[in-house]
Amino acid sequence: MSGAPVGQELAAEFGPLPPALLPVGVWRLYELQAEALAGAGPIHLVLPESFLLSDYDRARLAELQIEVVPLPEGLMLGEAVVYALNTIGAGDTPVHILHGDTLITEPPLEQHDVFVGGERVNEYAWAEMETDGEGRLAALHTTAAGDEGREGWPIAAGYFAFSSSLDLLRALTRRRGDFIGGLNHYLADHPVGVASAGAWLDFGHLQTFFQSKLAVTTARAFNTVRIDGRTARKSSADEAKIWAEAHWLQEAPPAVQIHCARLLSFGAEDRTVFYETEYEFLPVLSELFVYGAAGRPPWLRIMAACEAFLRACAAERGGGSGDDALAALTADKTLARLEDFARVSGFPIHQPLRRQGAPCPSLVEIAERLVPAYGLDSGRGDSVMHGDFCFSNILYDSRVRRIKALDPRGLVGARPTLYGDSRYDLAKLAHSIVGRYDQIIAGRYRVSQNGDDYAIDFEDIPAQGWLQDALADMSVDGVGGLDTAVRAVMVSLFLSMPPLHAERPDRQRAFVANALRLWRDLEAA
Incomplete structure (x- = not known):
């Protein structure tokens, strides 16, 4: 589901992109999502009908066997899900829904009637997951931004697996497009469990975007660059090159340094030389x-x-x-x-x-x-x-x-x-x-x-x-x-x-x- 542009904070940085098209290094987010969903069966990407895909993105989506579902703008999330399922003509089959700003590295592709849960990492507005004594979902509760939430309650991480798309449609329709209300109506008729997120990366807010991008970058970084979220360490056996870069950063005049990465340290380790700069989000x-x-x-x-x-x-x-x-x-x-x-x-x-x-x-x-x-x-x-x-x-x-x-x-x-x-x-x-x-x-x-x-x-x-x-x-x-x-x-x-x-x-x-x-x-x- 990527049928509305990103929020104002992200739009100010990247423009009014649908979430699944956000840049993550040398990929768009949908490419990483498709990689995680490999083997899941037919994949549909819901996009605003007014958004014009480039020829390159159209070709890439076709290569990944992802079908685009154009969505009228202005719909609530629950209404958008109903529209997408009716457009696809899914019938009464299992359906899995992934929010367009979310990457779940180990999604429960083979399970149905499970929602993926994760830990609260900040005080944005989330949907908390209340469970009964047997580990099944009892209800979802939306919290306001700034609310610390209930201790020990997992957060709905943006991946939902349903055993019956028809029952989901009925539930969302009865709640008139209220997505969380529709899910709670579905829970009343279906025992739903909570699945572990593996790695849950949320790209939907400015703060979580850069933290999530860091996680992707760290996992796929070259051996010559090591990033821990505080510093970026660049190393190489090419001593002359690394020493020269470190020397430049150290000796640049203050009027120039203010426009550059801040050098923290440099040295030699394990037959390579390195320097560290402050990591910038x-x-x-x-x-x-x-x-x-x-x-x-x-x-x-x-x-x-x-x-x-x-x-x-x-x-x-x-x-x-x-x-x-x-x-x-x-x-x-x-x-x-x-x-x-x-x-x-x-x-x-x-x-x-x-x-x-x-x-x-x-x-x-x-x-x-x-x-x-x-x-x-x-x-x-x-x-x-x-x-x-x-x-x-x-x-x-x-x-x-x-x-x-x-x-x-x-x-x-x-x-x-x-x-x-x-x-x-x-x-x-x-x-x-x-x-x-x-x-x-x-x-x-x-x-x-x-x-x-x-x-x-x-x-x-x-x-x-x-x-x-x-x-x-x-x-x-x-x-x-x-x-x-x-x-x-x-x-x-x-x-x-x-x-x-x-x-x-x-x-x-x-x-x-x-x-x-x-x-x-x-x-x-």
Whole structure:
């Protein structure tokens, strides 16, 4: 049941999404729900009839064999259940109902006439479960927000299994769409037990959303990142990289640090080096961009916060050459990465290519022709540079309208340093907005290849146009957000990516196709 948009708190962060479409890392919530419900039989997802699914979500739901049930808006929950069951034409069969904002990791798929119960974790409004002396449900009681509830009474966790859909329909109808009242009417005629939730993750409130997302992230995190809800520990055998990131976070000037994750400690342990930062319960911009539905004003505030960070960095000079730093991060590195790509994959990096029939130079020739556009003779001085300022490394705090930047580069070549060139940071930001990097990582694209001819299309995201305009209006240390040098560096970033994704040939093709797209756009500008 996901037939109404999320509440105001969540809508302020992610836009008016139906709960089952909330972003959870690189998934939508319905994907995790479908994983937990594997083998349950036919699955139906109730959505507001006015909500327009993207082609990608339609395809994903079809792949998961989930049928969408459009629901008229304004119905009470009980009315919505009645409408959905009648639309499905379930007949007198068992039916299981899962709230759209809920993930139960071990649902009682084989049981009927059981409601899943969990422990109260906060003082939101819940439905408490009163049981008789034999462990069966006697009644559900709704508590008000702030009510501590009755000690020892479990909370209805959002998963309900009924032996008879007809009896459920009758009960809800008799109580005129009151869901809890209908369940209590059902309990009068059916002995219903309480099942353990396993792990009960509630995404329906702002506080519980981030706690639940943390639980999912922790369970699926890479071995190099450990999160306990207070800190995030990043470790690696690559000592130079970790020490450089920790050094950057420690030594960044206060005007820059206020926009960054707070460093707590660093050191060495079990033949690896690590550093710890304070864990922030905040949305990641890549999630908001790829999966969110926030409107234009929130995105403009986010872009203003990004610009404030970049300007704070640009105000802190290092006394070196910005041109030298940019050269080390672009020209030499791009060609070296392309040689790695050719050696491992056999890709013909010296062969001319095409983009949707239009001729393009080879990848190597593109990399070489980009060099004059970088402006490496500009005479610019260096300044503090984050070095990996893309959406996946940026959190946003809407309460103070400030970003928190994660995972700085800290290296230029092999040299640990805070300093570099703001053109590189702008290019990293552009590669999320114009380059659509995060959509590639999330698989929200289609790439086609016919011999040497490539094409790539992305899921339409309304915010993309607003963001591109805002980036074009941005100015940092005299450099516009979409100046030629910034766009040239952005193209080089995509040329550099294929060897970093050797385990994903599909993604490598996407990076090649996207580099050709961006190159053609740069040439046409």
